[in-house]
Amino acid sequence: MSRPKKRSLTIKGHRTSVSLEDEFWAAFRNIARERNLPINELAAQIDAARHTKTGLASAIRLFVLDWHLQNASARPKS
Numbered sequence: 001m002s003r004p005k006k007r008s009l010t011i012k013g014h015r016t017s018v019s020l021e022d023e024f025w026a027a028f029r030n031i032a033r034e035r036n037l038p039i040n041e042l043a044a045q046i047d048a049a050r051h052t053k054t055g056l057a058s059a060i061r062l063f064v065l066d067w068h069l070q071n072a073s074a075r076p077k078s
């Protein structure tokens with residue numbers, strides 16, 4: 001796994017940055033693409049839903065993990 005890198009986002013007109021590993025960033029971008037959402041919109045949704053004590057980068061990682069766990073159970077077993 002790669003080291004976290006700072007990534008820039010715009011949420012509700014405000015620039016912010018999150019530190020995410022390449023793997024989480026790629027998965028996050030793929031989820032946004034699958035949902036036909038701009039990445040900033042998906043980040044805004046995650047930001048609005050997160051607990052105030054949870055950082056945005058952690059909330060994104062947890063969102064990606066949850067998405068993969070939810071979709072793993074929907075995939076046919078080989």
